Amino acid sequence: MELWINLTVNGLATGMLIFLLASGLTLIFGLMSVLNFAHGGLFAWGAYAGVWFYTVTNSFTLALIGAILTGAVLGFITEKLIITPVYGDHVQQILITLGFMIVLSEMLKVVWGPNQIAAKVPPALSGSWEFGDVLIIKYRLFIIIIGFLVFGIFQYILKRTKIGLIVRAGVLNKEMVQALGINIKRVFLLVFMTGAALAAFGGALMAPYSGVIYAEMGMDFAILAFIVVVIGGMGSFPGSLLAAILVGLAGSYMAYYVPDLSLAVNMIIMVIVLIFRPQGLFQVKG
Amino acid sequence: MIAKMRGNYLLLTIIIIALALFPFVSDSRTLTILLTQIFIFAILAMSYDVLLGYTGIVSFGHAMFFGIGAYATAIILKKTEPTMLSFFLSIIVGMLLAGIVSFIIGLLTLRLQSHFFAMFTLAVSGLFLVAAEKSRTLTQGNDGFTFRAPEFFADRTTFYLFVLACLLIIFLLLRLFVHSPFGSVLIAVKENETRSAALGYKAIYYKVMSSVVAGVVASLAGSLYVVSLRFVNTSVMGIDITLNALLMTIIGGVGTLVGPILGAAIIQLAQHNLSNLAKTYPIFERWIIFFGIIYILAVIFFPKGVVGTIREKLGRKS
Numbered sequence: 001m002e003l004w005i006n007l008t009v010n011g012l013a014t015g016m017l018i019f020l021l022a023s024g025l026t027l028i029f030g031l032m033s034v035l036n037f038a039h040g041g042l043f044a045w046g047a048y049a050g051v052w053f054y055t056v057t058n059s060f061t062l063a064l065i066g067a068i069l070t071g072a073v074l075g076f077i078t079e080k081l082i083i084t085p086v087y088g089d090h091v092q093q094i095l096i097t098l099g100f101m102i103v104l105s106e107m108l109k110v111v112w113g114p115n116q117i118a119a120k121v122p123p124a125l126s127g128s129w130e131f132g133d134v135l136i137i138k139y140r141l142f143i144i145i146i147g148f149l150v151f152g153i154f155q156y157i158l159k160r161t162k163i164g165l166i167v168r169a170g171v172l173n174k175e176m177v178q179a180l181g182i183n184i185k186r187v188f189l190l191v192f193m194t195g196a197a198l199a200a201f202g203g204a205l206m207a208p209y210s211g212v213i214y215a216e217m218g219m220d221f222a223i224l225a226f227i228v229v230v231i232g233g234m235g236s237f238p239g240s241l242l243a244a245i246l247v248g249l250a251g252s253y254m255a256y257y258v259p260d261l262s263l264a265v266n267m268i269i270m271v272i273v274l275i276f277r278p279q280g281l282f283q284v285k286g
Numbered sequence: 287m288i289a290k291m292r293g294n295y296l297l298l299t300i301i302i303i304a305l306a307l308f309p310f311v312s313d314s315r316t317l318t319i320l321l322t323q324i325f326i327f328a329i330l331a332m333s334y335d336v337l338l339g340y341t342g343i344v345s346f347g348h349a350m351f352f353g354i355g356a357y358a359t360a361i362i363l364k365k366t367e368p369t370m371l372s373f374f375l376s377i378i379v380g381m382l383l384a385g386i387v388s389f390i391i392g393l394l395t396l397r398l399q400s401h402f403f404a405m406f407t408l409a410v411s412g413l414f415l416v417a418a419e420k421s422r423t424l425t426q427g428n429d430g431f432t433f434r435a436p437e438f439f440a441d442r443t444t445f446y447l448f449v450l451a452c453l454l455i456i457f458l459l460l461r462l463f464v465h466s467p468f469g470s471v472l473i474a475v476k477e478n479e480t481r482s483a484a485l486g487y488k489a490i491y492y493k494v495m496s497s498v499v500a501g502v503v504a505s506l507a508g509s510l511y512v513v514s515l516r517f518v519n520t521s522v523m524g525i526d527i528t529l530n531a532l533l534m535t536i537i538g539g540v541g542t543l544v545g546p547i548l549g550a551a552i553i554q555l556a557q558h559n560l561s562n563l564a565k566t567y568p569i570f571e572r573w574i575i576f577f578g579i580i581y582i583l584a585v586i587f588f589p590k591g592v593v594g595t596i597r598e599k600l601g602r603k604s
Binding site: 029033035037082085086090091092094095096098099100102103106107109110219223226227229230260264267270271274275278 | 342394408410536578581
């Protein structure tokens, strides 16, 4: 029983981190059909920024805010410098964002050195709670709560506010939204920056969870996020949450029972989804 | 036109004779080894160009096929007597495996949009990398293992000439391939898939075949690569290999087979010189940054690459 709960908590926590990365990716794709291969780089920058702000300010809240701001600024730069010049050409977008990914992760090594950096869990969140026989690590529960909170907030914005309406309409038919006099490119810039900020936020949460950060972590997580986006359906926000939880849980259980297959299982899920439902499990509907 | 073609062949013959004579004129070992590396990567980059330039497919998993060839050769040479026979056998095994893998992956995913395919290949090649790391009994993981190359290749010059011959043969074969009616359909599929489908060409068939050709050639490059090092580890499956092929193709010129060869020379020479510079200026230790920046600028401002731009200036097509 205890084992099952622990595996589930681990899986959910990892799933939430992947969700933070994948949600931005999926909205960016849904809105402008841009697949941002540099998204993992923003995640890694968030992790480094979080750790750096934490050592400087000694406050975890400030560290998270610092990471979010870093992500938003980098997102602005990415959109203006990298995405805009090749707008509309898919092959060039894929090539250029991958190139920017390399620049981002190499820049990390220039600023903070090529070695791994240790990241500490803030004292308030370290340790664990005991429920009878079950031991739950506080920080993991914290990540899960934050993940659902972020989902709730964004779901509210998407469903209940005007900007959310524009974004959802844009995912369905951006020409029509443009015809109604809305500057879709400005909306896209906003969505891109938000997605980048979410990725960086995920990175900052990830750092104390895994204990060490390294420049290549972005690529490792980005691959998981891509799998999630494919499974969840491009452009679907709830789809990316469910797919992220699925991938997180599958990874966590497999890592315990069949460690060699933990990455393979996600690949297998993706292959099955791609063959039978190439549009993903959750298609965006009007 | 015919005179121009003759001029091209004349130029090609002169360059090849010059390269073939090079090791007898210069006794610089480093330069011979560097040129050998350039030839090997030129083969890899050309195979990538078949995908990117002629079929319009972006694959992020090309290192997988390079790695398959590399491991096939390294493992067979390690387990058997390192003779030329087992070397050729290992090349064939690698090519077969790469062909099968690329066929399956292509069949499963080439129907998808370009984004999905790029993502998918990235994930699958990641999986291969993990598999290579996990099966330590066979690959010894990231530590890798050394093995003995066939006696025939003991002399660097012999190996240099052998690789040069491979490069020439592959270049001519791929040239035949892309200029064949089959190659014309590939270009048609790249330019407008719907229209070529309307003309009765099954795009998926042509795409899968193109990815099989690219995979098989990449596997040959992998085989040659490990023999040149006499060592293999998981880095042959790494994303860096794919990125190198991508960079060489783009900088040299997409959709021209000469371009990737030139690109391979430019990138390898630059890498060699920049890593030398790093000894004096530490900033050059992160030379990949400069590559990333040059690459981004190339994609935005210079999408046709060196050869493509020159051809455009001369005002003629391929």
